[in-house]
Amino acid sequence: MIMEIKELYASMSEKEILKGLNMRINDGEFHVLMGPNGSGKTTLSKAIMGYPKLKITGGEILVDGKSILNLTTDERAKLGIFLQFQNPMEIEGVGFVNFLHSANSAVNGNHADVKEFMSEVRGMNEKLKLSGNIFKKPLNHGFSGGEKKKAEVIQMSVLKPKFAILDEPDSGLDIDAIKTVAENVNEIAQRNNTSILLITHYSRILNYMKPQFVHVMIEGRIVAEGGIELIKKLEAEGYESFMHK
């Protein structure tokens, strides 16, 4: 899947957050997006996913050359776009397995064989070093921070997206959990040839993931783009050096 974002402007409650953003992610590529808190990274992910309250005031989002701006969120998901939420929603009473199964039949269309489905879910659970606990709980309800992030990875595995945005999958995780999450995401992406846009502020997770392209975002715009060397520069100089370009 080719994801192109062209001169994108978006505002939330009358406040302009994305201010002419450009980005192109080709089939199977791995990009990382870094930027200070509040620069608009999560907002970009919502724009791609079609968050109804976000007003797109200019520009385009194209998938394989076709605009997706008129599609609803679930239609975008069915195209193969996946968003790992920075803060996954808790939903009362909806069991995790029930939810996962509904999502799977919605996106993959097939009423997958239940045995196969359950065994995939159980396998992922083990690989992510989760206890069986989350099967017993309502979706994200009473999940720890780490469990929430890992449950999102199970969803990615089941839904097999063509393009995945991972919004700070490392935040709030200890170093072992970061490694586990990163390795599993790598494996899922490889298996499905998923292009990835990884949002993070810390380079720690990049010890386990190998992005090819780096974008730096400040105040709703991309201010620098390059290869992995940009991260070294960021580590040495912080965002300060990008601020006044």
Place this chain on the structure above:
Amino acid sequence: MDYNDFSAKAREYAQQLPEESDILYKRNFIQMPKEHLSALSEHGHDYEAARNEVEEIAKRIKDVFNIEFDIVVGGDYTYSNGADGVEITDMTGLDGEKMEYKKERMKKNRFEALVNATSKRIISIRTRKGARSNYNMLFANVNPLSIQVDIDAAEGSEASIFQFCCSGNGGSVSALAISNDITVGENAKLDIVQMHNENQDTAVVNIHTGTVRDNGFLRQHFFYTGGAYVKAIGSIELTGNSAESETNETVLGSKEQKIDVNTEIINGSVGSLASLESKAALMDYSRCILKGFARIKYGAVGSRSIVHERGMLLDKTAKIDSLPGMSIAEDDVKATHSSSAAPIDDETLFYLGARGIDRKSADRLIVDGFLGNSIKKIRNPSILRMVAAIINGKIDTRDYGKLPAEALESMWLIDMDQKNEDTGERLLQEHLKYRKQR
């Protein structure tokens, strides 16, 4: 007091039903249609036909849900299979003391007077000391139905009662009125599940009055899914020390249903615990009023009272009024109450959307989740399956008053049965089979 006086009083009070036009009721009151209620006073229905119809309903429920009824009421027809402790009498079976008690109650509750004035039978259920028992009761307004039920759980006994209220095939304006008079004795436990699935031609009047003695426990669970109009008026008083009551009310409204639920829980004794949890999920143009009231009497030292009312609106056209209230006449008590009503949360819809789940499926998941916790409290699996089938069917079709043609395995059961993963898989399979058929 003799029965004729009582009956005359009941008829007099029944003429004075509160009206929406009374200034006191203008807001937050659902007017019951007179045409429906006056059907309760009609006479001369075909007894044999009623009997055949209600027995047919009982048989279908047995075939589909494997629930057998001990007591069957269809219009004026009343039947008991001779279950221990059950007695069916006409109104002369009321003793003087009971009449006095009921007369006092009628002064406060004119709808109770209506039931007393129109019912021809009293079903009494008396458990034996220390015994365990359960009773399944079917009420079908194949003809207009009005009945009084006296339930007396004797000291140390444990009983479960299931009451299923539904309609027959007839398409004429009708009503179903039931009044449960409940006494829970010392150290007794009584669990009542009452499900309403009457049809669109029916107005429902549901009265329940309960008293709980020392260390007694009364658990009641009401499901309101049926009836074009519903007026429910309940009052539970904990009169014994450390008595406990748990009342759950679950409303699922659709079309133009109007459901008015008034429940009072009273702590009248030391160390008593009363809780009321009401939930309403509303679709289409349905309207619901939840009026939970907690009263703590003077002297009820160390007692606790909890009222939670929650509403969820699936459509902008649905309307809920959640009006919890309380009156506390004792200092050393704990009382909590909360109420909330909201449309389905946008963030939740976005999250589900991002997982490919469209609006209709999202509604279903969310309502399943919202009501699931209440439904999972039902302990008898056959009853749970029946309630789940009716509720799930209603979420899907928005229709009510029909008997599901088959027991579906609900997701609620899957979540309930996590220990045994194979069962989880089996239930999921069956659930999908059901979904596919729709």
